[in-house]
Amino acid sequence: MIEKTVAEIAVALNAGDISSVELTQTYLDRITQFNGELNAYITVCADSALRQAKTADEKRAKGSNSPLLGVPLAHKDIFCTNGVTTTCGSRMLHNFVAPYDATVVEKFNDAGAVMLGKTNMDEFAMGSSNETSFFGPVKNPWDTKRVPGGSSGGSAVAVAADLCAMATGTDTGGSIRQPAAFCGITGFKPSYGRVSRWGMIAFASSLDQAGPLCKTAEDAALMTNVMAGLDKKDSTSIDKPVEDYTASLSNSLNGLKIGVPKQHFAEGLTAGVEQTIREALKEYENLGATITEIDLPNNHLSVSAYYVIAPAEASANLSRYDGVRYGYRCEDPADLEDMYKRTRSEGFGEEVKRRIMVGTYALSAGFYDAYYRKAQKIRRLIKNDFIDAFDEVDVIIGPTSPHTAFEIGTKTDPVTMYLEDIYTIAVNLAGLPGISIPAGMADGLPVGMHIVGSDFAEAKVLNVAHQFQQQTDWHQHKPTAFGKEN
Amino acid sequence: MALDKSEVEKIAHLARLHISRTEAEGVMSRITDILALIDQMQTVNTDDIEPLAHPLDALQRLRADEVTEVIHYDDLQSLAPEARDGLYLVPKVIE
Numbered sequence: 001m002i003e004k005t006v007a008e009i010a011v012a013l014n015a016g017d018i019s020s021v022e023l024t025q026t027y028l029d030r031i032t033q034f035n036g037e038l039n040a041y042i043t044v045c046a047d048s049a050l051r052q053a054k055t056a057d058e059k060r061a062k063g064s065n066s067p068l069l070g071v072p073l074a075h076k077d078i079f080c081t082n083g084v085t086t087t088c089g090s091r092m093l094h095n096f097v098a099p100y101d102a103t104v105v106e107k108f109n110d111a112g113a114v115m116l117g118k119t120n121m122d123e124f125a126m127g128s129s130n131e132t133s134f135f136g137p138v139k140n141p142w143d144t145k146r147v148p149g150g151s152s153g154g155s156a157v158a159v160a161a162d163l164c165a166m167a168t169g170t171d172t173g174g175s176i177r178q179p180a181a182f183c184g185i186t187g188f189k190p191s192y193g194r195v196s197r198w199g200m201i202a203f204a205s206s207l208d209q210a211g212p213l214c215k216t217a218e219d220a221a222l223m224t225n226v227m228a229g230l231d232k233k234d235s236t237s238i239d240k241p242v243e244d245y246t247a248s249l250s251n252s253l254n255g256l257k258i259g260v261p262k263q264h265f266a267e268g269l270t271a272g273v274e275q276t277i278r279e280a281l282k283e284y285e286n287l288g289a290t291i292t293e294i295d296l297p298n299n300h301l302s303v304s305a306y307y308v309i310a311p312a313e314a315s316a317n318l319s320r321y322d323g324v325r326y327g328y329r330c331e332d333p334a335d336l337e338d339m340y341k342r343t344r345s346e347g348f349g350e351e352v353k354r355r356i357m358v359g360t361y362a363l364s365a366g367f368y369d370a371y372y373r374k375a376q377k378i379r380r381l382i383k384n385d386f387i388d389a390f391d392e393v394d395v396i397i398g399p400t401s402p403h404t405a406f407e408i409g410t411k412t413d414p415v416t417m418y419l420e421d422i423y424t425i426a427v428n429l430a431g432l433p434g435i436s437i438p439a440g441m442a443d444g445l446p447v448g449m450h451i452v453g454s455d456f457a458e459a460k461v462l463n464v465a466h467q468f469q470q471q472t473d474w475h476q477h478k479p480t481a482f483g484k485e486n
Numbered sequence: 487m488a489l490d491k492s493e494v495e496k497i498a499h500l501a502r503l504h505i506s507r508t509e510a511e512g513v514m515s516r517i518t519d520i521l522a523l524i525d526q527m528q529t530v531n532t533d534d535i536e537p538l539a540h541p542l543d544a545l546q547r548l549r550a551d552e553v554t555e556v557i558h559y560d561d562l563q564s565l566a567p568e569a570r571d572g573l574y575l576v577p578k579v580i581e
Contacts, residue, residue: 099561192541304526324574329567333577341504360501376537415519431541
């Protein structure tokens with residue numbers, strides 16, 4: 001049962017083949033067995049999960065059958081959960097118990113999903129390998145010497161190793177899609193503003209967006225149906241009706257126009273990934289799609305602009321961690337300034353401090369125009385490239401990452417790590433929906449394919465991903481060491 | 487653009503971070519590398535380009551000025567490292 005998709009689990013629960021309590025216990029047992037090695041979860045909520053599962057079973061017995069009722073999930077530890085620790089992967093919040101639920105958490109609770117626990121992540125979502133977590137690195141179940149990607153690495157591993165049926169994540173520059181690619185699962189970032197950010201600990205507020213990590217595009221549609229929608233508590237959430245994203249999954253792709261950016265098949269892309277994506281594109285041709293090479297002329301500036309905008313916004317957002325109202329405070333402060341400085345220096349890790357410094361510098365007097373304003377202008381150019389491209393094509397497809405999962409400890413230089421997100425970052429800057437799905441294998445490791453749509457084309461992106469998964473079985477490939485039911 | 491040590495110290499102070507003497511060198515060189523990456527932006531002319539602050543160019547939504555939330559002081563102050571009688575306690579500011 002644990003290897004089944006959310007859609008299949010819903011059928012099994014409805015048919016009475018298994019109860020939510022039994023299923024939840026199975027996942028909890030697997031977490032006990034494997035989490036020591038994989039480090040996917042920071043917090044496991046066994047008792048409350050079993051209580052939620054029992055409630056779900058009772059509701060089902062009374063006739064309720066909503067799609068996620070009784071389905072066990074994991075939340076990235078960036079979402080505030082009432083009464084359960086929310087660390088954001090940081091020492092700063094190692095003891096923080098939010099007095100409220102994030103809107104995303106509330107929506108899954110209302111849908112009857114069972115929360116198994118909170119997953120590991122790069123500290124404050126700043127990383128592409130899950131190595132910056134205060135709670136230690138997460139291991140990739142395909143090869144535990146390798147990273148799972150980041151920052152939603154714990155969620156990606158929990159799905160890939162069947163330590164949950166589905167998980168939430170957040171994506172500021174690729175943090176859902178890149179770990180999904182490295183772990184051989186499906187990860188979807190909806191359009192900016194589609195999902196409420198309320199109760200989601202802020203990193204870069206004009207880029208952050210929550211989304212699902214799961215086994216298939218169909219599951220992503222089921223989860224997005226629950227997550228999406230206007231939230232009056234988030235002034236940037238969009239007042240636009242939520243479609244039923246499962247309704248168009250089966251639409252034919254005959255006549256679909258796919259754009260392939262030449263910049264995504266250039267220097268730096270490894271041969272194995274390139275070959276895998278080119279073969280995947282042939283599947284789309286078999287489905288009746290046409291492939292056109294497109295130009296995103298400012299794509300090469302996306303990483304530079306991002307590393308101004310994201311740190312600038314982070315430096316402002318993270319100024320709230322001052323040791324006064326919640327979280328970590330240093331021992332025996334000499335005075336108020338000493339308390340601020342030592343609290344922040346001891347509470348934050350190296351990468352977080354580095355980004356706060358870069359952001360502070362970019363926003364400091366005399367540098368604003370040269371950095372932040374310049375980056376926002378580049379952001380406009382990047383957005384315009386996409387607008388032009390979507391005049392010609394329906395979706396844009398390329399690799400999610402230039403290579404497969406790399407070994408833990410091998411990328412120690414920050415700039416090298418920042419270039420990890422070279423294909424995903426522009427999508428955040430433009431606020432577009434993007435998904436990564438398994439497209440094949442290279443050197444025994446999963447390769448992710450990146451499908452990007454125009455503003456609010458969530459349904460189209462999920463449809464294009466789903467049709468590929470109807471033709472191929474790459475999404476069913478499992479890491480052998482953890483994939484089998486015990 | 488390369489940073490010198492005094493600039494690193496100034497930025498650290500603005501960000502309320504403590505950087506020790508032994509760390510300063512490493513921090514300086516890594517931030518200089520990052521600024522070199524960022525400076526690729528300067529290769530493009532953007533004189534007539536309008537900055538993009540929000541990916542959808544959306545404006546802030548307004549709402550009626552109504553009471554929507556009640557503050558639960560006890561719940562919130564129970565999270566604080568030090569709080570008493572409804573106040574957050576910090577080291578003495580004024581002698």
